[in-house]
Amino acid sequence: xxxxxxxxxxxxxxxxxxxxxxxxxxxxxxxxxxxxxxxxxxxxxxxxxxxxxxxxxxxxxxxxxxxxxxxxxxxxxxxxxxxxxxxxxxxxxxxxxxxxxxxxxxxxxxxxxxxxxxxxxxxxxxxxxxxxxxxxxxxxxxxxxxxxxxxxxxxxxxxxxxxxxxxxxxxxxxxxxxxxxxxxxxxxxxxxxxxxxxxxxxxxxxxxxxxxxxxxxxxxxxxxxxxxxxxxxxxxxxxxxxxxxxxxxxxxxxxxxxxxxxxxxxxxxxxxxxxxxxxxxxxxxxxx
Amino acid sequence: xxxxxxxxxxxxxxxxxxxxxxxxxxxxxxxxxxxxxxxxxxxxxxxxxxxxxxxxxxxxxxxxxxxxxxxxxxxxxxxxxxxxxxxxxxxxxxxxxxxxxxxxxxxxxxxxxxxxxxxxxxxxxxxxxxxxxxxxxxxxxxxxxxxxxxxxxxxxxxxxxxxxxxxxxxxxxxxxxxxxxxxxxxxxxxxxxxxxxxxxxxxxxxxxxxxxxxxxxxxxxxxxxxxxxxxxxxxxxxxxxxxxxxxxxxxxxxxxxxxxxxxxxxxxxx
Numbered sequence: 001x002x003x004x005x006x007x008x009x010x011x012x013x014x015x016x017x018x019x020x021x022x023x024x025x026x027x028x029x030x031x032x033x034x035x036x037x038x039x040x041x042x043x044x045x046x047x048x049x050x051x052x053x054x055x056x057x058x059x060x061x062x063x064x065x066x067x068x069x070x071x072x073x074x075x076x077x078x079x080x081x082x083x084x085x086x087x088x089x090x091x092x093x094x095x096x097x098x099x100x101x102x103x104x105x106x107x108x109x110x111x112x113x114x115x116x117x118x119x120x121x122x123x124x125x126x127x128x129x130x131x132x133x134x135x136x137x138x139x140x141x142x143x144x145x146x147x148x149x150x151x152x153x154x155x156x157x158x159x160x161x162x163x164x165x166x167x168x169x170x171x172x173x174x175x176x177x178x179x180x181x182x183x184x185x186x187x188x189x190x191x192x193x194x195x196x197x198x199x200x201x202x203x204x205x206x207x208x209x210x211x212x213x214x215x216x217x218x219x220x221x222x223x224x225x226x227x228x229x230x231x232x233x234x235x236x237x238x239x240x241x242x243x244x245x246x247x248x249x250x251x252x253x254x255x256x257x258x259x260x261x262x263x264x265x266x267x268x269x270x271x272x273x274x275x276x277x278x279x280x281x282x283x284x285x286x287x288x
Numbered sequence: 289x290x291x292x293x294x295x296x297x298x299x300x301x302x303x304x305x306x307x308x309x310x311x312x313x314x315x316x317x318x319x320x321x322x323x324x325x326x327x328x329x330x331x332x333x334x335x336x337x338x339x340x341x342x343x344x345x346x347x348x349x350x351x352x353x354x355x356x357x358x359x360x361x362x363x364x365x366x367x368x369x370x371x372x373x374x375x376x377x378x379x380x381x382x383x384x385x386x387x388x389x390x391x392x393x394x395x396x397x398x399x400x401x402x403x404x405x406x407x408x409x410x411x412x413x414x415x416x417x418x419x420x421x422x423x424x425x426x427x428x429x430x431x432x433x434x435x436x437x438x439x440x441x442x443x444x445x446x447x448x449x450x451x452x453x454x455x456x457x458x459x460x461x462x463x464x465x466x467x468x469x470x471x472x473x474x475x476x477x478x479x480x481x482x483x484x485x486x487x488x489x490x491x492x493x494x495x496x497x498x499x500x501x502x503x504x505x506x507x508x509x510x511x512x513x514x515x516x517x518x519x520x521x522x523x524x525x526x527x528x529x530x531x532x533x534x535x536x537x538x539x540x541x542x543x544x545x546x547x548x549x550x551x552x553x554x555x556x557x558x
Contacts, residue, residue, distance in 0.1 A: 181349055182379035185367060186444065187396040196392075200383045277383040279426040 061246040069251040078236055083255075090221050090233040091259060093149050097156020098217035102164045104157075105213075106206055109168025110198060119169075126165075134158050135223055142228040152229065156220030160213045167209035171202025204278065207271045214263045218256060293361030295448055295480035296323040296346055301355035302505075303341055314505035315341040318355070321499050321508050325447070326478040330491035332542060333501025334549035339484040340376070342506070343450045346482065347373050359448060372446030372479075374454040380425045380436050386412060387421040389436050393444040411439040415469060431462035435469070442473055449474070449481045456485070467494060467522040475519060488542070492534050493522045500541045503548040510541040 044063045051062035073083040080086065112119040112126075138155040145151035175198050183197050225234025233252050240248025301319045304312045315338035323329045333339050344350040345357050348367040359368040380389045391408035395401065412421055415435040425433055434454060441449070455463045467490060474481060485491050491498050492514055500510040514534050516525060525531050 176379075178375050178377045178379045179381065182373070182375060182440075183392070183396070184349070185347060185371065185373040186393040186440065188392075189396075192396055196396075197381070200381070203383075277385075277424045277426070 058244070059246060061250055065247040066250045066254070069247045070254065073251065079239060080231060080235060086231060086233050086236055087255065087259065089149070089231045090218070090225065090256075093152040093221035093224065093232070094156055094214070094217040096149075097153045097220055098160050098214055100153070101157040101160025101217065102206075102210060102213055105161045105164030105209075106168045109165045109206075110172040110194070110202060113169040113172025113202070114194065114198060130162050130166075134162075138220075138224050138227045141224065147228050147230055151227075152221045152224030152232070152234075155224040156217040159216040159220040163213045163216055164206065164209045167205045168202055171205030172198050174205070175201045203274055207267075207274060210267055210271075211264060214267060215260055218260055218263075222256065292325070293358065294322040295325040295327070295360060296482065297356075297358040297361075298322070298342065298345070299356040299358070301342070301345060301357060302353050303338070303345060303350070304353055316345075317505035317507050319501075319507050320355075321511065323480045323482060323497075325480050328474065328481045328483065328494060328496045329499055330495035330497070331482060331484045331499045331501060332486060332488060332491045332538065333506055334503050334542070334546045335486060337501050337504045337545070337549065338506035339486075339501055340452050343373070343452050343482060343484060346448070347371060347450055349373075368448065370445065370447045371450070372441040372444055372448065373450045374437055374441050374452065376452045376454065376456060378425070378433055378437070380433055380440065382425050385422050385424055386417060386428070386436050389425070390439045390443055392440060397444075407443060408439070411443045412436075414473065415439040431458050431466065434458065434466055438466075438470065438473070445477070447477075447479050449479045451481065451483045453485050454483075455490070456487075463490070464522045470494070471518075471520060471522070488535060488538055489526050490522075492531060492538065493520065493525050498534070498538050500538060501545070503545045503552070509545065510538075512538050512541070 047060075048063050051057045051060055057065065077083060078086060112122055135155075137158055138151070141151040141154040145154060179201070180193060180197055183193055188196065221232070222234035222237070225232035226238050229235045233256055237249055237252040240246075240252060299320050301316055302314065303316045304314050307313050319342060321329075331339050331342065341350070345352050346359065346364065346368075348364045348371075352364075357364045359371070381392065384392070387405060387408050390411050391401075391404040394404035394407055399407070409421065412418060415438050417432060417435050417439070420428065420432065425436065428436070437454070455466045458466065471494060483491070483494055495514050498512045498514060499508055500512065501507070502509045512534060516528070516530055516534075
């Protein structure tokens with residue numbers, strides 16, 4: 001942390017440290033971007049070069065081949081129809097799974113976090129459920145729900161749920177007791193305490209878990225498709241594996257990565273909005 | 289005509305806490321005192337003697353063991369109506385702006401958002417924070433956060449006001465400012481105040497009566513009336529001869545207890 005970063009104490013302004021920091025960052029930013037670009041060029045260049053000389057591109061593919069494959073998918077479509085359709089299917093499965101999983105995770109997490117009795121009753125079951133290798137459930141879900149979307153959504157839900165649940169549980173437990181007492185004195189009932197104290201207080205915990213959770217939702221959807229599906233990016237990758245098409249696997253990977261990064265960006269926007277009340281922390285600045 | 293019951297009455301109150309090692313710690317033993325409606329009572333005592341415990345008993349946040357705690361004549365079972373409590377620690381909601389923090393009380397009691405905010409705006413101005421309505425607590429200084437807490441408590445127009453070393457963490461000048469502000473805002477009401485502090489000057493400057501507690505377990509050692517004119521200015525009153533007289537009397541009473549607490553502390557360290 002640099003010495004000019006101070007928490008504000010005076011009524012003079014909202015962010016006293018602001019004028020210094022952006023200027024310094026502006027000076028640093030081009031240097032960082034340039035170094036990053038250089039690294040990418042070095043990496044892709046050396047890969048391309050090795051694959052054109054001593055590495056067998058049949059196994060390892062090469063950046064140009066992957067690029068051509070992506071362009072081909074977007075212009076001519078895939079073996080299973082339009083690439084947009086595959087992306088939409090996977091995204092829909094992930095988003096629906098994410099929403100269901102995180103809502104149930106938050107609700108149960110907060111309820112168990114506040115209710116001692118419930119928490120003690122449920123603790124061993126939750127520990128056991130968390131210890132199950134949940135990816136295996138994907139196979140079970142295909143048998144239960146068939147090859148359609150619901151089996152993938154179910155896989156995404158079980159992965160998302162636990163990630164969110166534990167954070168919501170912890171967040172609900174860590175609420176400052178004085179703040180709750182103060183609200184009770186001011187006239188808040190149990191429901192108001194839950195909605196106006198516990199939930200906002202746990203929000204930073206919950207939001208932190210949502211970042212990881214969306215990644216899990218995508219993994220759930222793709223593993224589900226991998227296990228058995230008639231559409232989606234997971235199917236595309238599975239097909240590429242079946243035909244020894246390594247460029248196809250890479251291309252699928254890149255598309256999924258871009259989707260995950262976009263979702264991450266949206267979640268960060270949401271987080272900034274919901275946590276506007278928090279003091280600007282140096283930890284956030286250096287976040288990866 | 290029967291006399292109206294005192295605002296607060298503690299009769300032989302004993303409160304024990306379970307400690308972590310399975311033993312017990314007696315916070316208060318046979319504690320009795322009363323506070324009339326409209327009276328300002330300061331409670332002083334050595335560190336850790338159980339002053340704060342008496343507040344949580346009156347507020348209904350903790351239940352008494354033996355003895356009776358009465359508010360407006362009836363035993364405390366839950367949080368009594370029209371009771372305000374300012375805590376030692378910051379208890380403002382960090383995710384709410386100054387205005388919405390102050391509006392919390394009326395909102396909890398069912399006022400519409402607009403009505404609560406209108407009322408809160410008035411209180412924000414009365415504690416001298418006009419213009420800061422949209423700030424978040426982390427953007428304010430410690431003294432300003434205390435002002436928010438004060439407005440948040442007073443907006444409910446409490447008839448009983450409990451204060452647990454509310455200004456303890458502030459620097460001397462800010463503290464005197466807050467004391468004057470508190471006296472100003474309180475003077476228009478008929479609220480009974482119990483003000484816990486370990487600062488004798490503060491205790492005497494604010495109060496009508498100073499209650500001196502013994503070393504733990506706390507029981508009432510002495511009750512000293514403070515007959516100084518109101519309205520008072522905290523910065524000036526402490527230089528008056530009458531003030532110094534009360535100060536000597538209270539300190540004489542308290543000194544023994546402080547020494548007992550100190551020697552116990554030394555014993556524990558040795």
